[in-house]
Amino acid sequence: MRRACIIGNSGQDGTLLSKLLSLQEYKVDGTKSNDLDILDPKKVIEYLNDINPNEVYYLAAYHHSSASLPQNTTELFHKSMDIHFHAPVNFLDAIIKSNRPIKFFYASSSHIFGSSGDAMHTENTPYAPLSEYSISKTAGMRACQHFRANKNVFASTAILYNHESPLRKHSFISKKIASTVAKIYTSKLGLLEIADLDAEVDWGDARDYVEAMHQILQLDKADDFIVSTGKLHSVRDFVEAAFNYVGLNYLDFVVTKKNDGFRESIRRLGDFSKLKNETGWQPSIDFKTMVENMVQHEINLINQNS
Missing domain, CATH: 3.90.25.10 (UDP-galactose 4-epimerase, domain 1)
Incomplete structure (x- = not known):
């Protein structure tokens, strides 16, 4: 039986992904913010050694739309970087230390592109983050790309456009x-x-988007993919x-x-052609x-x- 762990499993995407993976006969382990200190490298290594997953889905987010976010820019930067950059790096490093072929998925955001104007984004569109949230998400993506290119870690990212469900906050x-x-x-x-x-808005259904997350980790090669509707x-x-x-x-x-x-x-408008060509995925x-x-x-x- 394949085993997956979802970091940030209590939100919309984590809940839907957990259901999807369970239906596909995965053993799913989820962590909420109070379950594991993801900023402690030793705790993360211990967690992966204990769970021994085939796949790790990093969905944790300090979200830009939350009404509870601090107004202090410095605090917001620190908290955003902790969740979107420092913690993912802990998992990527722990995967290396585990010496196991664990696949890692990182949920990024279309906000990394700033404004598209009349252009449709592709994976080659230059990053132009405009907020603390998007700057930290960009840093997390860059970390995945670094570990993929230089440390031989299977680290894929998805640039997610707006996706909704009844589970939205x-x-x-x-x-x-x-x-x-x-x-x-x-x-x-x-x-x-x-x-x-x-x-x-480029709006899609979250059930489709978690399906894309899973398909991305079933590929033989890690990469970056846009997940959108193109409409x-x-x-x-x-x-x-x-x-x-x-x-x-x-x-x-x-x-x-x-x-x-x-x-x-x-x-912001995304072109999901690369994902469709590599996995067959498209919004349903x-x-x-x-x-x-x-x-x-x-x-x-x-x-x-x-």
């Missing part, structure tokens, strides 16, 4: 839209406040699809309101279905608690 706009539409539908009351209906949808498209699903006109319930912390959205769940699944999940939750 409420700090994400997709979850905000789905939950608010469900509340309006069940109570016939309320409004949805949106800062920018015209912002465009843009506006926030307006998301809102309209959500309200259409429950038979309501979004124009009757949406208010455009930009708060003091509003920032213009950066357009369309945008409309993704939105409807999220809204229905929120309706189910309301009905269960009523």
Whole structure:
């Protein structure tokens, strides 16, 4: 039986990946933030020696969209670098010391590219990180590339574009839209406040994206891959699809309101051709279905608690 460990298994991607791997008869070991001190190299080595995995999926993130992030730039840099760079390096080094053929996966982000303008990103697009989050993610990717090229570690990375599911946290706009539409539908009351209906996003379904993660580690050679849909949808498209699903006109319930912390959205569009050519992967769940699944999940939750 193959064995995998997921670092950061309690979030959306970790939960879905754990389910996928279990269905494929893996023995899955997951770690949450309190389970293992991933910043202690000795603890990481002990963990890998104890678990003895075939595959390690590093999904831990100090996420840029979390409302609980510190406002102090220095603290944010330190925490971001700890989770996105220092800890992955500990795992990469531990793999070398284990002297075992462990495959390592690192979840990166489209934010490493900054703004694409009218261009579609490929794996050869220059990195242009604009935030503490994306700078630290870029550093983590560079570490993987270094260990791959110079230390012969099987270290693959995925540059992930926006991917959603009912498991998203409420700090994400997709979850905000789905939950608010469900509340309006069940109570016939309320409004949805949106800062920018015209912002465009390369949105995919998270179930497809964890499938891509797994397929990347089944290749014989480690590499970097973009995981995206290659299609843009506006926030307006998301809102309209959500309200259409429950038979309501979004124009009757949406208010455009930009708060003091509003920032213009950066357009990012990814080309997943390399991944498709090497693994056959492509998105299987369309945008409309993704939105409807999220809204229905929120309706189910309301009905269960009523």
